[in-house]
Amino acid sequence: MKQQMEPSSTSELLACDQEAAIREINRGHELMTQLRALLMPLLPAGVWSELAGDLFEEILKCSTAALSGLRNGGCGMSAASDSDDDRRNKVFDGKRKSTEEREKPDGRKRRRQLNSWSIVTSVPHYDGHQWRKYGQKQINNAKYPRSYYRCTNSKDQGCPATKTVQQEDRDSDPPKFSVTYSMQHTCKDVDINSPFVMDSAPRNTSLLGCESVSLCYQPSPSFLFTENQSQGNSLLIGGKLPTDELLSGLLEPATPIGTPTSVDEISNIFSPFYADWEMMMDAVDLTEAKTYEKGSFF
DNA sequence: ACAATTTGACCGTT
């Protein structure tokens, strides 16, 4: 738990501002990672998907470089010392690594999935695609089992997309799940129900609070999305998305809009991100910041 | 009867 203290001198003020900048950039990085995880599965494989992927990569590189610059310009913290402890729970290079997963005392390392990316969400099965569960496994030192899914079109269309869902150890309400996607969809997913993009912003749910699904879905009772701790969620996955009757009883009325058709619609979707980005850039305005209080965000 | 999920076995990677 970070303790915020009243800055009593210029240097402390600058350090405080720099902390804020780093925090905001890091938040922007995480949000962009989530946005990537949210949007990439919805794009059909092809030029646009590749372009979007490249753009996300470049943006993430920018924030990584900015963070690196801020940290190195700080109070002499080594890159290694600041990153090791706090990055262990960050999404990086598509693979979320727990302390235990990163490296074993005997030096063993876990294999690394290429072409994958992760998000943390309380609604792990709402991503606009249909998945079929093909496995479940108890992972070392994890409280809950990991479930393995592949695209329902994997057989008939050879779609290589897969994902794993694992409930986070730390219990929360609603529970959070780490979802790792691998490979892009190459299938033509013509399900009319997906994606569930709504035209009204959900209430009481922050798009930016890592409830990334709130971009696409209205808030719903958490029980709907709770992964059964031993058996996995069989309510919504593997088959059809919720029926209209089910949805009408559980969700607020909302109008599916499918793909945004106007600039206004697109800007409505992205405006929360822009707002956060602007806040981040405000915090970055630290041309003279030279010090950095040790032991925070990374 | 068919489709989806479960679960132990197997396999490749580290």
Added chain:
DNA sequence: AACGGTCAAATTGT
């Protein structure tokens, strides 16, 4: 050898 990811037979659901 340990581990995570996948397979496939058995089981369950519709």
